[in-house]
Amino acid sequence: MSASSFAPYQPPREPRFGGFGTGGYQQLPDNTAGAGPSSSQAAAAGPSFNSSAYVNPGVIEQGADRINKYETSLPIRVDIEAALCYALGCLSGIVFLIFETKNDYVRFHAWQSCLTFVIVVAVQIFFSLFSSVMSWLIFAIELALIGWLGYNAYINGDSLDRYEVPYVGRIASQWVDSE
Numbered sequence: 419m420s421a422s423s424f425a426p427y428q429p430p431r432e433p434r435f436g437g438f439g440t441g442g443y444q445q446l447p448d449n450t451a452g453a454g455p456s457s458s459q460a461a462a463a464g465p466s467f468n469s470s471a472y473v474n475p476g477v478i479e480q481g482a483d484r485i486n487k488y489e490t491s492l493p494i495r496v497d498i499e500a501a502l503c504y505a506l507g508c509l510s511g512i513v514f515l516i517f518e519t520k521n522d523y524v525r526f527h528a529w530q531s532c533l534t535f536v537i538v539v540a541v542q543i544f545f546s547l548f549s550s551v552m553s554w555l556i557f558a559i560e561l562a563l564i565g566w567l568g569y570n571a572y573i574n575g576d577s578l579d580r581y582e583v584p585y586v587g588r589i590a591s592q593w594v595d596s597e
Contacts, residue, residue: 487523496578497571501572504527504531507531507535507538525594530587531567567581
């Protein structure tokens with residue numbers, strides 16, 4: 419093994435494991451027990467990047483279980499899923515409520531999408547009985563809301579901050595937190 423290799427796994431050198439291309443990899447031995455530099459050598463070498471000192475803010479340890487806040491049921495990133503909850507109004511919200519069972523951030527945006535756009539569509543249907551101009555104006559507002567809420571869901575996906583629509587967002591947040 420070369421000294422400049424930083425890969426955590428190396429292919430075995432013995433042909434009995436199948437050699438290269440067969441997937442027979444082995445884990446490198448842990449050299450941290452007593453084989454490291456002395457404290458004076460470590461201080462002179464500069465900062466150390468110990469992997470056990472890194473804490474991932476998206477992973478919460480509860481007892482023996484590790485919960486990843488960014489894990490989803492579907493093979494799509496959490497920020498894209500949250501933005502897609504708004505793509506078709508309440509229809510896409512319902513789809514994500516059915517298929518996304520692991521991620522509270524996506525479920526919040528799915529609930530908020532359903533509640534918001536059911537209200538907007540009900541208002542649009544009511545005004546379409548009286549004025550087609552008012553109905554088209556509400557449709558334009560609905561499209562702007564889809565864009566704005568999807569954008570905020572996508573942008574806040576890395577920090578998992580919930581952008582709440584007044585009144586509806588608080589209800590959606592309570593429903594997700596009680597699940």
